[in-house]
Amino acid sequence: xxxxxxxxxxxxxxxxxxxxxxxxxxxxxxxxxxxxxxxxxxxxxxxxxxxxxxxxxxxxxxxxxxxxxxxxxxxxxxxxxxxxxxxxxxxxxxxxxxxxxxxxxxxxxxxxxxxxxxxxxxxxxxxxxxxxxxxxxxxxxxxxxxxxxxxxxxxxxxxxxxxxxxxxxxxxxxxxxxxxxxxxxxxxxxxxxxxxxxxxxxxxxxxxxxxxxxxxxxxxxxxxxxxxxxxxxxxxxxxxxxxxxxxxxxxxxxxxxxxxxxxxxxxxxxxxxxxxxxxxxxxxxxxxxxxxxxxxxxxxxxxxxxxxxxxxxxxxxxxxxxxxxxxxxxxxxxxxxxxxxxxxxxxxxxxxxxxxxxxxxxxxxxxxxxxxxxxxxxxxxxxxxxxxxxxxxxxxxxxxxxxxxxxxxxxxxxxxxxxxxxxxxxxxxxxxxxxxxxxxxxxxxxxxx
Amino acid sequence: xxxxxxxxxxxxxxxxxxxxxxxxxxxxxxxxxxxxxxxxxxxxxxxxxxxxxxxxxxxxxxxxxxxxxxxxxxxxxxxxxxxxxxxxxxxxxxxxxxxxxxxxxxxxxxxxxxxxxxxxxxxxxxxxxxxxxxxxxxxxxxxxxxxxxxxxxxxxxxxxxxxxxxxxxxxxxxxxxxxxxxxxxxxxxxxxxxxxxxxxxxxxxxxxx
Ligand SMILES: Cc1cc2nc3c(=O)[nH]c(=O)nc-3n(C[C@H](O)[C@H](O)[C@H](O)COP(=O)(O)OP(=O)(O)OC[C@H]3O[C@@H](n4cnc5c(N)ncnc54)[C@H](O)[C@@H]3O)c2cc1C
Ligand SMILES: Nc1nc2c(ncn2[C@@H]2O[C@H](COP(=O)(O)OP(=O)(O)OP(=O)(O)O)[C@@H](O)[C@H]2O)c(=O)[nH]1
Ligand SMILES: [Mg+2]
Numbered sequence: 135x136x137x138x139x140x141x142x143x144x145x146x147x148x149x150x151x152x153x154x155x156x157x158x159x160x161x162x163x164x165x166x167x168x169x170x171x172x173x174x175x176x177x178x179x180x181x182x183x184x185x186x187x188x189x190x191x192x193x194x195x196x197x198x199x200x201x202x203x204x205x206x207x208x209x210x211x212x213x214x215x216x217x218x219x220x221x222x223x224x225x226x227x228x229x230x231x232x233x234x235x236x237x238x239x240x241x242x243x244x245x246x247x248x249x250x251x252x253x254x255x256x257x258x259x260x261x262x263x264x265x266x267x268x269x270x271x272x273x274x275x276x277x278x279x280x281x282x283x284x285x286x287x288x289x290x291x292x293x294x295x296x297x298x299x300x301x302x303x304x305x306x307x308x309x310x311x312x313x314x315x316x317x318x319x320x321x322x323x324x325x326x327x328x329x330x331x332x333x334x335x336x337x338x339x340x341x342x343x344x345x346x347x348x349x350x351x352x353x354x355x356x357x358x359x360x361x362x363x364x365x366x367x368x369x370x371x372x373x374x375x376x377x378x379x380x381x382x383x384x385x386x387x388x389x390x391x392x393x394x395x396x397x398x399x400x401x402x403x404x405x406x407x408x409x410x411x412x413x414x415x416x417x418x419x420x421x422x423x424x425x426x427x428x429x430x431x432x433x434x435x436x437x438x439x440x441x442x443x444x445x446x447x448x449x450x451x452x453x454x455x456x457x458x459x460x461x462x463x464x465x466x467x468x469x470x471x472x473x474x475x476x477x478x479x480x481x482x483x484x485x486x487x488x489x490x491x492x493x494x495x496x497x498x499x500x501x502x503x504x505x506x507x508x509x510x511x512x513x514x515x516x517x518x519x520x521x522x523x524x525x526x527x528x529x530x531x532x533x534x535x536x537x538x539x540x541x542x543x544x545x546x547x548x549x550x551x552x553x554x555x556x557x558x559x560x561x562x563x564x565x566x567x568x569x570x571x572x573x574x575x576x577x578x579x580x581x582x583x
Numbered sequence: 584x585x586x587x588x589x590x591x592x593x594x595x596x597x598x599x600x601x602x603x604x605x606x607x608x609x610x611x612x613x614x615x616x617x618x619x620x621x622x623x624x625x626x627x628x629x630x631x632x633x634x635x636x637x638x639x640x641x642x643x644x645x646x647x648x649x650x651x652x653x654x655x656x657x658x659x660x661x662x663x664x665x666x667x668x669x670x671x672x673x674x675x676x677x678x679x680x681x682x683x684x685x686x687x688x689x690x691x692x693x694x695x696x697x698x699x700x701x702x703x704x705x706x707x708x709x710x711x712x713x714x715x716x717x718x719x720x721x722x723x724x725x726x727x728x729x730x731x732x733x734x735x736x737x738x739x740x741x742x743x744x745x746x747x748x749x750x751x752x753x754x755x756x757x758x759x760x761x762x763x764x765x766x767x768x769x770x771x772x773x774x775x776x777x778x779x780x781x782x783x784x785x786x787x788x789x790x791x792x
């Protein structure tokens with residue numbers, strides 16, 4: 135290990151692997167390490183043995199659950215938005231050649247104690263119980279307004295200025311009921327809370343357009359999902375990195391982040407040896423994760439907590455037309471909370487578990503000191519729960535940009551139901567590390583036909 | 584009508600046994616004495632003609648060096664239809680490593696995977712440390728195909744890949760990626776991210792929500 139690297143990357147979560155892959159493609163000499171003996175860090179998908187080792191170290195997986203290798207249980211519940219930023223990176227880097235995707239079969243929303251499908255066709259919309267007839271007409275006008283919007287054509291603006299007027303103003307203009315606002319803001323714009331309502335309408339407009347364009351892309355839901363679980367994503371970017379010369383070392387304990395007298399990054403010590411590099415990128419767990427280190431220097435701070443319950447079911451979720459995969463959003467207002475509750479469910483159709491098993495993850499941002507009670511409205515929708523693994527994970531953000539000390543820290547995976555914020559973090563870290571905006575150039579990989 | 588089947592083939596084995604050299608010989612009929620460790624190829628493809636009705640296209644994955652520090656991603660051998668596990672006949676330790684890979688494949692890969700054990704560098708038989716008998720006996724016990732090859736002279740290289748093509752089940756349902764053959768005409772079962780959206784205007788389409 136006496137070589138010197140341009141960048142050492144610590145942790146093989148998706149954020150780190152995308153960065154590692156892109157940096158190697160740029161020609162940087164990358165060493166990528168992880169303390170675990172598997173890829174993925176906090177965004178890994180685990181087989182049964184790994185799942186039990188993590189949540190029930192004193193127990194081995196029951197044989198009735200089936201073969202170990204049939205399982206790839208995600209630790210974080212996220213789906214890929216079909217026309218979102220992650221899809222762009224997947225296509226531009228060509229890692230799609232390692233992956234195979236399927237649609238998520240449906241998107242549902244909770245309203246007045248019941249769940250209903252978010253309409254994906256006009257037929258479904260006409261029959262949808264989510265709105266009454268008159269409200270549907272108002273909603274229709276609202277959507278026509280959004281779809282017709284052209285920045286350069288004031289006749290499409292109907293007196294609204296998206297950059298100045300709040301979303302509240304827009305909702306009021308079309309006379310939309312609170313229930314419809316919940317539906318649009320949370321099930322389509324995918325906001326976790328209601329803070330967006332008083333802010334300028336533009337980002338909400340962008341999100342609704344993203345949602346509807348994604349819905350139109352493949353038809354059933356706006357989401358796609360990789361076969362064999364989300365853990366395939368970091369692995370595919372790690373392979374990209376390796377193909378461009380990146381060196382991979384799993385199962386390496388990181389003893390120390392070595393800095394000089396001024397606190398600038400020098401290298402990383404692992405197993406008694408120090409490897410030098412110009413820069414280090416890593417997930418928060420490699421940098422003290424909330425505890426103060428280095429003479430009181432706090433590199434990452436806690437920024438709330440997420441509670442996640444991974445539930446193994448032996449049946450599809452009731453009331454969902456036996457969907458093999460879905461998302462259910464419980465808007466916060468519906469259950470008197472500040473943050474939405476999400477349910478993400480996948481099954482053997484996506485090669486993530488044995489046949490006739492369904493893996494549902496219920497999650498939300500923690501608001502009280504009894505997080506498990508907070509997700510009860512979600513758990514109650516699942517029917518009998520066969521096995522349940524609950525985790526309460528702090529969310530960390532870095533305290534510094536890394537520009538002065540060459541230590542660049544990524545963020546924890548948040549409570550959103552998709553990867554858009556992960557890509558924002560990738561772009562942010564890239565800019566800090568490289569000093570330029572991330573521009574996706576399509577490169578030709580050597581592939582003979 | 585002639586049929587083309589496509590299979591994913593992965594290479595495994597200790598560093599420097601000649602994995603990349605074998606592929607280079609098979610795909611481009613070249614050899615390089617001073618080959619650098621593998622960089623830059625996602626995978627290579629090569630077609631084997633079995634008879635005038637049937638061709639088999641191999642999608643050949645190389646490890647990209649990820650195996651060097653025990654860091655090969657499971658994604659690598661997931662869905663592999665066949666694996667060529669390579670050792671160097673002049674290095675006893677490389678056969679030990681090959682055995683470890685074979686155990687790993689038997690544990691993790693699809694049960695129907697076709698595994699070929701390949702003793703490379705047969706041109707260096709003067710420095711031989713692994714006898715033919717020893718390797719062959721082990722392969723028979725484990726139900727593996729076995730051959731010696733030389734990426735340098737080309738001896739045995741096309742033969743082993745052709746033998747694998749013949750052994751692969753061409754009867755499996757063509758639609759599934761896992762385990763069975765799939766017709767090379769494209770159709771994976773899932774969604775294709777690379778395909779341009781049919782309604783290309785994207786956001787100005789009537790929303791489908
Ligand atoms: C949340 C939600 C979202 C919907 N999104 C769409 C959508 O994106 N596209 C869609 O065709 N239908 C959509 N609909 C369905 C639409 O509301 C129904 O077509 C309507 O309820 C039919 O009743 P109507 O008699 O008022 O309209 P009609 O007079 O029957 O409608 C005539 C035409 O208007 C268009 N239209 C209607 N509603 C919308 C809308 N919301 N957005 C854009 N065009 C619309 C359709 O092309 C339809 O053919 C949505 C419904 C709901 C509840
Ligand atoms: N004499 C001889 N040398 C060979 C043969 N095959 C490969 N070599 C040499 O062995 C060395 C390693 O070959 P590679 O093909 O790079 O081995 P590899 O298994 O791909 O190595 P990694 O990519 O590091 O895992 C090179 O110097 C090759 O020239 C062979 O059949 N005979
Ligand atoms: Mg090689």
